[in-house]
Amino acid sequence: MESVIQTAxxxxxxxxxxxxxxxxxxxxxxxxxxxxxxVLGWIQGxxxxxxxxxxxxxxxxxxxxxxxxxxxxxxxxxxxxxYILAPxxxxxxxxxxxxxYPFGPAITTVDWSFLPFGVGDGITVLPLTIARxxxxxxxxxxxxxxxxxxxxxxxxxxNNKYSLMGGLRSSAQLISYELAMGASxxxxxxxxxxxxxxxxxxxxxxxxxxxxIIPQFVGFIVFLIxxxxxxxxxxxxxxxxxxxxxxGFHTEYSALKFALFFMAEYVNMFTVSVLxxxxxxxxxxxxxxSYIFEPGSIPYALVSHIAFIGKIxxxxxxxxxxxxxxxxxxxxxxxxxxxxxxxxxALGNVFLTIVIVYFLNR
Amino acid sequence: MVSTALFFLFAGFAIACxxxxxxxxxxxYSAISLVGVFIALSCIYLTLAxxxxxxxxxxxxxxxxxxxxxxxxxxxxxxDDKPLNRLRFLYALGGGLGIxxxxxxxxxxxxxxxAPNIPVDEAATAGSTMSIGRAMYTEYxxxxxxxxxMLLMAxxxxxxxxxxxxxxxxxxxxxxxxxNLGDTEKVxxxxxxxxxxxxxxxxxxxx
Numbered sequence: 001m002e003s004v005i006q007t008a009x010x011x012x013x014x015x016x017x018x019x020x021x022x023x024x025x026x027x028x029x030x031x032x033x034x035x036x037x038x039v040l041g042w043i044q045g046x047x048x049x050x051x052x053x054x055x056x057x058x059x060x061x062x063x064x065x066x067x068x069x070x071x072x073x074x075x076x077x078x079x080x081x082x083y084i085l086a087p088x089x090x091x092x093x094x095x096x097x098x099x100x101y102p103f104g105p106a107i108t109t110v111d112w113s114f115l116p117f118g119v120g121d122g123i124t125v126l127p128l129t130i131a132r133x134x135x136x137x138x139x140x141x142x143x144x145x146x147x148x149x150x151x152x153x154x155x156x157x158x159n160n161k162y163s164l165m166g167g168l169r170s171s172a173q174l175i176s177y178e179l180a181m182g183a184s185x186x187x188x189x190x191x192x193x194x195x196x197x198x199x200x201x202x203x204x205x206x207x208x209x210x211x212x213i214i215p216q217f218v219g220f221i222v223f224l225i226x227x228x229x230x231x232x233x234x235x236x237x238x239x240x241x242x243x244x245x246x247x248g249f250h251t252e253y254s255a256l257k258f259a260l261f262f263m264a265e266y267v268n269m270f271t272v273s274v275l276x277x278x279x280x281x282x283x284x285x286x287x288x289x290s291y292i293f294e295p296g297s298i299p300y301a302l303v304s305h306i307a308f309i310g311k312i313x314x315x316x317x318x319x320x321x322x323x324x325x326x327x328x329x330x331x332x333x334x335x336x337x338x339x340x341x342x343x344x345x346a347l348g349n350v351f352l353t354i355v356i357v358y359f360l361n362r
Numbered sequence: 363m364v365s366t367a368l369f370f371l372f373a374g375f376a377i378a379c380x381x382x383x384x385x386x387x388x389x390x391y392s393a394i395s396l397v398g399v400f401i402a403l404s405c406i407y408l409t410l411a412x413x414x415x416x417x418x419x420x421x422x423x424x425x426x427x428x429x430x431x432x433x434x435x436x437x438x439x440x441x442d443d444k445p446l447n448r449l450r451f452l453y454a455l456g457g458g459l460g461i462x463x464x465x466x467x468x469x470x471x472x473x474x475x476x477a478p479n480i481p482v483d484e485a486a487t488a489g490s491t492m493s494i495g496r497a498m499y500t501e502y503x504x505x506x507x508x509x510x511x512m513l514l515m516a517x518x519x520x521x522x523x524x525x526x527x528x529x530x531x532x533x534x535x536x537x538x539x540x541x542n543l544g545d546t547e548k549v550x551x552x553x554x555x556x557x558x559x560x561x562x563x564x565x566x567x568x569x
Contacts (some may be wrong), residue, residue: 135491138417145425156390156436171433195491
C-alpha cells in the first residue's frame with residue numbers, strides 16, 4: 001500500500017499542477033476578454049459591460065454560457081472532419097506551451113517529510129514549472145508554429161471564399177513573422193547561454209539592470225511587433241479584417257467551435273506575453289525581494305509568482321491599449337514591413353549580439 | 363515498461379498516419395497525415411531523451427515545411443486527377459523499390475540483433491542541446507559549413523528563379539475555392555508581372 005502511494009505520488013502532484021495551471025491560465029484569459037471590453041470602453045468614452053454581476057465581473061461566464069447554448073451549425077458543403085478538427089488544433093496548440101511556463105522560483109527550503117506515508121522523503125526541490133526540458137524557448141516557438149494549421153485548415157474546410165482568403169492571409173502572415181520572432185529571441189538566448197526558460201530568468205537575476213530589455217532593446221521591439229502579428233491582433237489583424245473578409249477564417253464557425261478559436265487567440269496572447277516577460281523582463285524576479293524573504297521559501301515564491309503574473313498583465317494591457325489606438329495595415333504593407341524591415345533588423349541585431357558576446361567572452 | 367508502451371503507441375500512430383498519407387486521394391488529407399507522422403516521430407525522439415531533435419523536428423518539418431505545402435495546396439486547388447495510363451510502369455518501379463526497402467529494414471533488424479548489447483550510461487546526455495552544439499561546431503564543423511553553403515545556394519537559386527526575367531505580361535489563371543467539392547471558381551487575375559515573389563504571394567492572396 002505504502003509503496004503504491006509512493007509510486008503514484010509524483011503523478012498525482014503533476015496532475016494537480018496541470019489542473020491548477022490550466023484553470024489559472026483559462027481564468028486569466030477569460031478576464032482578459034472582460035478587461036479588453038472595459039478598457040476599450042474607457043478609451044472610447046463608454047462604460048463597457050456592467051450588467052452581469054457587480055461591475056460586470058460575471059460577464060465571461062455569461063458569454064461562455066451563451067456560446068454553449070447557441071446552435072452549432074456545420075455548413076453543408078464543408079469538409080466535415082477537417083472543419084471539426086481545425087478549432088481543436090488551434091486551442092490545443094495554444095494551451096500546450098503551458099507545461100514549460102516558469103511560474104515562479106523553485107521552493108527549496110521546505111522540509112516535506114511531514115507528509116504521510118513517507119511520500120515527502122528525499123524531495124528537496126519543488127519547481128514551479130510542470131515540465132523542465134532544456135529547450136523551453138524552442139518548445140514554445142515550435143508548438144505555436146503548429147497552431148497555424150488550425151487557422152489554415154479552418155479557412156480551407158469551410159468552403160467559403162472569405163474563409164479561404166482569411167486562412168491564406170493568415171498562413172502567409174504567420175510564416176513571415178515567425179522568422180522575425182525567432183531571430184529576435186536569439187539575442188536574449190545567446191546572452192543567457194541557455195534555451196531553458198528558468199535558466200534565462202536566472203541569467204537576469206540580481207539587478208533590474210541585468211534584464212535583457214536593456215542590452216536587447218532592438219530585439220525587444222522586434223519581438224513585440226512580431227508578437228502582435230503572430231497573435232493576429234490589431235494593427236495586424238488582417239486574417240479577419242471585417243471590412244474586407246466578413247470575419248476571415250472563422251466566418252462559418254458558430255457556437256462552441258467559434259469559442260474555441262476565440263479562446264485560442266487570447267491564450268496565444270498570454271503565451272507571447274509569458275515569452276516576452278521571461279526573455280526580456282526578468283520573468284518572476286523582483287528586485288530586492290531576497291533582502292525581505294529568504295530565497296527558496298514559500299513567501300518568496302508566492303511574491304515572485306504574483307510579480308510574474310503582474311508583468312504578463314502589463315503586456316496584456318499593452319495589447320488592449322494598442323487595439324484602441326492604431327488602425328489596421330494593408331496586406332502588402334504588412335508583408336513588405338515584415339520581410340524588408342523587421343527581418344533585416346532582427347538579423348542585424350543577432351549579428352551585433354554575436355560580435356559583442358564573442359569579445360566579452362574572450 | 364512505460365517507455366515501451368509509449369513507443370508502441372507513437373510508432374503505431376506514425377505507421378497509421380503514413381498509410382493514411384499514401385492512401386488518401388485528397389492532397390490536404392495526405393498533408394495532414396504527414397504532419398501526424400512528424401509529430402509521432404518527435405514524440406519517439408522525446409522518449410529517447412533527445413528533446414532538441416524532437417523540438418526541431420516539429421519546428422522545421424511540421425511548423426515550416428508542411429505549412430508551406432498546405433499553403434500551396436490551398437492556393438493551387440488541385441482537382442482529383444484521373445489515373446494516367448501511360449504511367450503504369452511506375453507501379454512496377456514502386457513495387458521494386460518497396461522490396462528493396464523491406465530488405466534494408468530486415469537487414470537493419472538483423473544487424474541490431476547481432477550488435478553487442480552495451481548498457482546505456484544514464485548520466486550521458488548525448489541528446490542535450492549543449493552536446494549537439496559542441497559536436498556540430500567542433501568535430502563536424504566542415505560538414506555543417508558545407509550544408510550551410512549548399513542551403514544558401516538553394517535559397518539564392520530560388521530567389522533568382524522567382525524573380526525571373528518575365529518582360530511580357532502574361533495572364534495567369536488562378537482557381538480559388540476548395541478543391542474537394544467542385545465548387546471552384548476561376549478567377550482571372552490581372553497581368554501579374556512578377557517582380558518579387560513575396561509581392562506575388564500577397565497579390566494572389568488578395569484575390
